[in-house]
Amino acid sequence: MEKIKKINNKGFVLAETLIVTVIILTLFTMIYINFYPLIGEYEKREVYDDADGKYAIYWIKRIIESDSYTVNDSIKHDAWNKYGYIRFECKDVNNSDNMQSLCKELVKSLEFSNCDNEGNNCDIFITKYQIGSGGAEPSGSNVFFKDTVNNDNPIRSGNNKSIRKYEELGKSDCSGDASLCDKVFPSYFVDYINYLPDYSNAANNTLGYECRVLAIIHHQKSLGKFDYYSFANMQVDKKYSEE
Amino acid sequence: MKLNNKGITTVEVLICFILVAVITMSLYSVISSFNEKRLEESNKAKILIYKNTLTKKIQDDIVKKGLTYATTTEEVNEVDGKVVTLNMTFKDGTTSVLKVTQLFTKSSLHVDGIKERDDKFSVYYGKEGDLEEYPLPDLGEYRSYYKEMSDADDCDHSTGICIESCDNDNEECIEAGIAKELQINNIQIITNESDKQIHNERVLSIYIGFYHPELENKYAINIVAPINYPTTYTGSNKNLFN
Numbered sequence: 001m002e003k004i005k006k007i008n009n010k011g012f013v014l015a016e017t018l019i020v021t022v023i024i025l026t027l028f029t030m031i032y033i034n035f036y037p038l039i040g041e042y043e044k045r046e047v048y049d050d051a052d053g054k055y056a057i058y059w060i061k062r063i064i065e066s067d068s069y070t071v072n073d074s075i076k077h078d079a080w081n082k083y084g085y086i087r088f089e090c091k092d093v094n095n096s097d098n099m100q101s102l103c104k105e106l107v108k109s110l111e112f113s114n115c116d117n118e119g120n121n122c123d124i125f126i127t128k129y130q131i132g133s134g135g136a137e138p139s140g141s142n143v144f145f146k147d148t149v150n151n152d153n154p155i156r157s158g159n160n161k162s163i164r165k166y167e168e169l170g171k172s173d174c175s176g177d178a179s180l181c182d183k184v185f186p187s188y189f190v191d192y193i194n195y196l197p198d199y200s201n202a203a204n205n206t207l208g209y210e211c212r213v214l215a216i217i218h219h220q221k222s223l224g225k226f227d228y229y230s231f232a233n234m235q236v237d238k239k240y241s242e243e
Numbered sequence: 244m245k246l247n248n249k250g251i252t253t254v255e256v257l258i259c260f261i262l263v264a265v266i267t268m269s270l271y272s273v274i275s276s277f278n279e280k281r282l283e284e285s286n287k288a289k290i291l292i293y294k295n296t297l298t299k300k301i302q303d304d305i306v307k308k309g310l311t312y313a314t315t316t317e318e319v320n321e322v323d324g325k326v327v328t329l330n331m332t333f334k335d336g337t338t339s340v341l342k343v344t345q346l347f348t349k350s351s352l353h354v355d356g357i358k359e360r361d362d363k364f365s366v367y368y369g370k371e372g373d374l375e376e377y378p379l380p381d382l383g384e385y386r387s388y389y390k391e392m393s394d395a396d397d398c399d400h401s402t403g404i405c406i407e408s409c410d411n412d413n414e415e416c417i418e419a420g421i422a423k424e425l426q427i428n429n430i431q432i433i434t435n436e437s438d439k440q441i442h443n444e445r446v447l448s449i450y451i452g453f454y455h456p457e458l459e460n461k462y463a464i465n466i467v468a469p470i471n472y473p474t475t476y477t478g479s480n481k482n483l484f485n
Contacts, residue, residue, distance in 0.1 A: 013255050013256065014251075014259060017258070017259040021262050025266075028270075051298050055298070055302050055306075055466070056467065058306070059469065070483070071483060071484050071485065072484075077484055099473065101445070102446075106467070109467045110467050211483060219465075226460055239481045240483045
């Protein structure tokens with residue numbers, strides 16, 4: 001009897017299926033890797049400029065635009081020229097018509113992040129209307145808020161350009177108070193600023209706004225509320241003089 | 244005797260079927276998770292539309308007309324449950340009313356023996372005498388279950404029977420009826436003359452919290468506005484720096 005030595009060399013379904021399986025798995029893996037971060041981006045943007053945040057920042061805009069608000073602080077003036085922003089604080093609101101006390105109550109009720117009991121040190125920033133360079137190279141003569149937030153501030157050098165609180169206050173270092181060594185802008189705020197347009201198209205600014213106010217709102221987990229951050233910005237009808 | 248070498252082997256066929264079945268099952272689990280996500284996003288969108296519609300209506304009146312006075316009352320009755328009413332007076336002399344009702348009906352174990360839950364949550368807003376109802380969006384219902392409490396000392400005996408909620412896969416659980424998935428679980432209104440005021444009289448704060456089993460208590464109507472915002476702003480001080 002002849003030994004059966006012939007091997008079945010005509011069957012190819014398994015090899016085909018294996019090849020197709022590998023191709024399909026590779027394709028789906030590529031889709032998965034590219035698609036899932038988009039879901040995270042979408043969920044992050046849910047808290048960007050939501051209705052509650054817009055109305056909250058509207059009331060701060062009203063205070064800034066009122067006759068009661070003017071900044072007399074030379075340190076803040078320097079910070080405006082150097083970093084392109086100043087911090088809104090109730091101590092800069094004069095108390096005619098009890099506006100300063102109203103300011104303190106409002107910032108507390110509206111839950112702006114980092115505010116102390118006097119309505120100061122809040123994460124509410126006043127900047128120029130145009131917050132980005134619109135694609136131009138950063139320059140020392142005109143600092144934009146996006147450059148400051150993104151460590152591309154043109155007057156800064158070295159590896160770690162993230163602005164610290166002691167610099168905002170015009171101090172030389174943070175000795176004596178460790179909290180002044182902290183970064184001014186948290187990473188989640190940097191993401192929000194990078195998401196915003198530059199507002200560089202003057203045609204959109206038909207009313208001639210010169211300033212913009214941006215804020216972080218911390219919805220606290222108290223009395224059954226959910227704990228999360230939201231962000232908002234709005235144009236402000238206030239003028240600054242350029243030196 | 245020659246073997247048939249023109250076809251495919253049984254082993255090859257079996258392995259192919261197994262591979263295709265594994266791919267199909269993994270795709271099915273991914274698609275079903277996307278389906279759950281789609282339902283969750285649909286519910287979220289309905290809540291946000293409702294919340295933003297009401298927020299805009301109330302804030303538009305406050306911003307355009309200017310709020311001068313606000314007072315709130317709270318009562319509990321058999322028909323509507325807890326009712327919180329906010330009366331707002333504006334600079335032009337007009338008034339608006341915001342009314343929030345929150346009714347959790349009793350379970351079938353209650354001494355009154357009501358079998359079906361008929362929770363009612365609604366928000367009414369408008370001019371006095373002409374309130375428009377804004378019922379909560381219908382996001383579905385779920386079956387609620389209760390059981391008798393083991394420790395009678397923690398029980399409120401005024402209800403007659405001491406009960407607590409329980410998971411429906413427990414043998415001791417008794418079905419209490421259908422409950423709405425979206426509920427109002429928190430109402431806080433702070434005004435000029437509220438007993439619960441934390442701040443002084445210059446700020447109105449309205450918080451109407453929603454609860455959903457999957458979205459929990461993330462969403463709420465949250466309105467804060469100044470009362471008697473001064474009208475002395477002439478716009479003459481346009482400068483940011485002095």
